[in-house]
Amino acid sequence: MLDFINPYYLQIGSFILINILLAVSVYVPLSSGQLSLGSAGFMGIGAYTSALLTINFDLPIFLGVLAGACLAGILGIIVGLPSLRLTGVYLAIATLGLGEVIRVIFVNWESLTRGSIGLTGVPQIGRELLNLVRGFGFEPSMIGLKNNQFVFLLVFILLFLIVLATIWFVVRQQNSRVGRSFSSIQMDEKAAESMGINIMYFKVLSFAQGAFLAGLAGALFAHVMGYISPSDFSYHRAVEILIFTVFGGSEVIIGSVFGAIFLTLMPELLRFVSEYRYIIYGIMLVILMAVRPQGILDIHLLGRFKGIKRSKGGMR
């Protein structure tokens, strides 16, 4: 009866949630006018840090993930400071370069990262959680679930909570003094500065937040996959993450979320056409970008939805 809890669906679900985190990690710097393509690199930092700590020092996954995310955040601050001078395309290229540098370090630091072979045997969240609840004398069969169903369900729920908390935080921040400063910087840096906003502080803050989120997503990715290699954090990934945000709509956070869900689901739904699925995927991207260059969701569209709701409410 609980067949719908299919590991396959839950696995896709988990990847979607991780991708949402990644999309948000691009969205946050973008909301202060900084286009960062370094997400893949920060993701790699988070993933490798957490994986190495948990493998070599038997650290609990929870601490590993936190350490991975924090290290990525700190690197975000360090990189964010000098790159303040850069804007627009220049910043994008610099961060893209940073991502590649990080990946090349993973490839070449063989004594630590085992080079391009990657790290195997990264402890997986689900299995650790299963062992934990077993410690309390709980068995998945008690609620009619198979072991692996239970494991995947737990991972999914955990990721869901993390994503929910992240989105809640970002939305709350947007409506706060910090968020207003971000958007004023995005609109016009000079004007914002003349209004007394500390540009340096807020720009580094949003950049570091993006790095932190990417690191968090990377660390979670490592513990969901159980195996990481530098090829997981290549240029390819950076572009993929950017597309989530740009495709879904970069003006509103819901756009990033939508983009990540849609673009992760698409290749899976298109499985039945096997070889042709990426052709269709590509065509759809081209069409949608041509029709809606600002992304699928934007403020006007959301405003209209709200307008409809309001007018309906008025009718009643």
Add this chain to the structure above:
Amino acid sequence: MDKLLRKSFALCAVLMLLLLAACSGENAGSEGATGEQSGTLNAKIGVVSYLTGAGAAYGEAITQGLKLAQSEINEQGEVNIELVIEDSAGEAEQALSASQKLMSDDNILAIIGPTLSTEFFAVAPEADLNGITIMGTSTTAEGIPEIGDYVFRNAIPEALAIPTAMEKAVERTGAKKVAMIYGNDDVLTQSGFETMKKTAEDMGLEILTIETFQKGQSDYNAQLTKIKNTNPDLILASALYNEGAVIMDQARKMGIEVPFVGGNGFNSPQVIEIAGDAANGLIVATPWFGESEETKVVDFNKKYEAEYGELPDQFAAQAYDALYIYADALKRAGEADRELFHEALAATEDFEGLLGNFSFDEIGDVVMDVKVVEIKDGKFVEFE
């Protein structure tokens, strides 16, 4: 603007509906029961392969080899194998999703693939945990069969192939000093390099220089100039064929005439196509020697060419053999049961395949003889 909006949404909606419809259609179709009927054993084998993206040629060769073997096996009538093929796009995540999809289908007996070692490392532990046999046909990196009980491979690991090639090459050329070049951002070429280096040290060869390159690089003059200045007797190149062929071409143009010893990824007829005469002098060890005069190889070449209009490479041959090994194990297992099948497969011994006499060792790795071949006058010939 409004019109455009509505249109794009309509398009979106239609596409989604189409997708949903197609998906449900497929599910309904694959409900076929696995069991015995009129003496033939039915089994569904899942395949995860690299069918879209930069390395799609590998996945295509593999699936073509599998399909050829499937039609032959099914014709013989003892077992009836159905292949369920999923694409992995060369990414570990996608490979994991695809195999999750296969594994959640209770009718899937066992899995073949994924293509790349990086994908395999992500997928195999999951399959092992679920008690589903998985076999790699092209995964030559170190540490693969060690993943678990249910993990096998029939691809010759570099640790077996490269030393054989190097020994034979050194024996004939009397080389004492070697230069090395390898791609350091690929699992296959990196683990190939490690094997080469270890073997060179064991054999007491002097390593003059070690150069690296990255996937997709097109200019190797810097590395080759260095190599040329050290004046080696032999060049050990751990490269995939696309980069390797270009390296050889540029090396010959620069006047480096010494032989190259390559790993498994370097072994492809494509090298001759890309590098032409410059490919002469490449020595590789391979399980698959396409120019062989043996009847089974000639037959396979003929059938493959008739079916697909091109000659098979080692990936096609290994995949072809893999399905035969599975079919053989299935016959011995007597029924399409995951556990019985796993035991039967592990007991595979002295299986006479296309590539030669084949057995698994106790951890599920390959035991077989390798041939050493070289390119001479624009053709692969057996190395003497």
